[in-house]
Amino acid sequence: MFNYYAAIALRSLRLTKGLTALMILVIGLGIGASMTMITVFHAMSGDPLPGRSATLYVPVIDARPLATSKDGASLPGGNLTWPDAQALLRAARADGQAAMTGGSVPVRSTRAGESPFYETGHYVTADFFRMFDVPFRAGVGWSAQDDEQRARVVVLNHGLNRKLFGDASGIGRTVRMKNTDFRVIGVVDDWHPQPTFYAQLDNRAFGRSDEFFLPLQTAMELGLDFNGRFSCWGDGGDGRTSDHCSWLQFWVQLDSPAKARAYRDFLADYWREQQAHGRFPRPVNPGLYDLMGWLANQHVIPEDLRLQLSLSLGFLAVCMLNVVGLLLARFLRRAGEISVRRALGARRRDIFLQLGVEASVIGVAGGVLGLVLACAGLWSVRQRPDGYAQLAHLDLSMLLGTFVLAVIASVLAGLLPAWRACHITPALQLKTQ
Structure with missing residues (x-):
């Protein structure tokens, strides 16, 4: 019919x-x-990390004073101060935790006659690779001990590895980045999640490409160039190590809803503890957003x-x-x-x-x-x-x-x-x- x-x-x-x-x-x-x-x-x-996004969270705690300038009205935006990020890392209350920020450094090619060129990447802590299930073409990431020792190690994205070493593996070789030699310990297999959810979610959230990953503590010690949102209140203290400056992104892995509730309670307790030391004057109201909830909160689209x-x-x-x-x-x-x-x-x-x-x-x-x-x-x-x-x-x-x-x-x-x-x-x- x-x-x-x-x-x-x-x-x-x-x-x-x-x-x-x-x-x-x-x-x-x-x-x-x-x-x-x-x-x-x-x-x-779309989900930048299918299958894992439900276990990844952004903790939000607000260290600002009650009276902030108009320029600081959009804070905290998920960013933490250096002391707060270090405190959460040491507490290790999650199944994984990582602090990070973006950076840009000059890279010197190993090929004769080629001039240095700038590449953008991220300075991260050791759990970053495991938490985000970063695929490695060769090698591995570094350990928490490397973080503490400020190790001169680097993980390259495959694109930068090819640019520096051609089709050969860069594992074990040396890369010079802003006058410091770093040993290549891992090569990532062209990992470009869209949007780049772990970075500052601004108008460059899409299309961004991280070509290298360095230990955060090492980058701090060497004074490497950082990029991203850097917001201070009061006198700003000692810059990036000040508890008056918010600039670090922080992610945690919590493998069950019960662990997420427990971590939120931990954040509330930490807030009250800081209030006892004269910080965090705002009412206790910690936030904990899963990955997709965080993208919606930040209006990525x-x-x-x-x-x-x-x-x-x-x-x-x-x-x-x-x-x-x-x-x-x-x-x-x-x-x-x-x-x-x-x-x-x-x-x-x-x-x-x-x-x-x-x-x-x-x-x-x-x-x-x-x-x-x-x-x-x-x-x-x-x-x-x-x-x-x-x-x-x-x-x-x-x-x-x-x-x-x-x-x-x-x-x-x-x-x-x-x-x-x-x-x-x-x-x-x-x-x-």
């Missing part, structure tokens, strides 16, 4: 090529615009992108309303044909199914056109300078979603016209023939 309805639909579409082409074009434009933005939004709102998504979905709705009108006109013009079929014994359900199949055929054709337009739209997004632009690729789920959306939209658009056509009174139409 479906084949019969499909054959009737194709024959009917060939008889009104202009109207058919117009409906396909309208559906294609709506699907193309909406799928472009849905794909970008899908890529940006730009507001202009949300607006563009809303506008594209609105444009799709307008397109489908136009298709409703075109289908209604198309079906009502065939009132005589429908009445003859009803007079010959066709039920309303049969007519409804026939017209539904016809609407679906138009939707599939519109979906093909929409797919082409979506690919063109995503290509144009990739030409933008925004960090998230390179994520604009149509994966298999979005490819299937394009066709599903096209068919569902066209079928829904065809419901009213098909229902109206099914309720045409055959006798009135046959009298006019």
